[in-house]
Amino acid sequence: MNIEDIREMIAKGVDKNMLLKKMDDIDESLKDIMKGSERIDSIVQNLKLFSRFDYSNVRKNDIKRIISEAIRVSQYRAKDKDLFELISRSGEFNVKVNHDEMLQVFVNIFLNSIQSIEKKKEMLEGSFFQGRIQVEIEIFDKEICIKVEDNGAGMDKIMASKVFDPFFTTKGNDGTGLGMNIVYNIIAKYSGRIKVETELDSFFRTIINLPIA
Ligand SMILES: Nc1ncnc2c1ncn2[C@@H]1O[C@H](COP(=O)(O)OP(=O)(O)OP(=O)(O)O)[C@@H](O)[C@H]1O
Ligand SMILES: [Mg+2]
Numbered sequence: 001m002n003i004e005d006i007r008e009m010i011a012k013g014v015d016k017n018m019l020l021k022k023m024d025d026i027d028e029s030l031k032d033i034m035k036g037s038e039r040i041d042s043i044v045q046n047l048k049l050f051s052r053f054d055y056s057n058v059r060k061n062d063i064k065r066i067i068s069e070a071i072r073v074s075q076y077r078a079k080d081k082d083l084f085e086l087i088s089r090s091g092e093f094n095v096k097v098n099h100d101e102m103l104q105v106f107v108n109i110f111l112n113s114i115q116s117i118e119k120k121k122e123m124l125e126g127s128f129f130q131g132r133i134q135v136e137i138e139i140f141d142k143e144i145c146i147k148v149e150d151n152g153a154g155m156d157k158i159m160a161s162k163v164f165d166p167f168f169t170t171k172g173n174d175g176t177g178l179g180m181n182i183v184y185n186i187i188a189k190y191s192g193r194i195k196v197e198t199e200l201d202s203f204f205r206t207i208i209n210l211p212i213a
Helices: 005-013 015-049 063-075 100-124 180-188
Strands: 057-062 082-088 094-098 131-139 145-151 193-199 202-209
Touching: 005 015, 057 063, 063 082, 063 094, 063 100, 063 131, 063 145, 094 100, 094 202, 100 131, 100 145, 100 180, 100 202, 180 193, 180 202
Parallel strands: 082 131
Antiparallel strands: 057 094, 131 145, 145 202, 193 202
């Protein structure tokens, strides 16, 4: 259906209601195209960030400060402003990293948690549910260990094995599936380790270990 078809229909004296219905169809198709192009935008944006791996700005950073910053940034996206709890002893937790990349790591993880908590709320259809994202920072030996755990929708174990794969998403058009892949690559770049533990409908936990600077 294009403009010529519409002209022809008008010329033929076609039924007005039918024409309106056709216009609606076109409107729907346009919306799909817009959504598709937004998705492409978001993929390109992610890939750009990813390819902009910055080796020059790698210096000693307090990961606790970066995590607090990521919490502030992510909180804007959450309806409930009381989701986060940060647990750690006082003092610095220094790692040798690029600040912006590490910020991206935690924003990606936190946004997933926020989205998962929203999903669980929808599943529970309005019955009371207090979402929670707990972040714990500890030191073990020569490593800093960061655990992020949410009580959102979780994943089944087989799906969870794909969580770091590029373009793996369960969010249809709303996700690019690059978030956790980028997280994985940034952690690997700094000789860290990352794994996830999860149970469907119950929790999702990400555990990151990074060498102390
Ligand atoms: N905290 C979480 N709870 C439940 N499932 C999660 C969580 N984090 C990630 N996932 C699952 O892993 C998939 C991949 O996550 P990833 O961040 O890579 O992509 P995305 O969130 O789908 O898309 P994008 O990050 O581009 O918005 C998600 O689609 C979701 O199914
Ligand atoms: Mg994501």
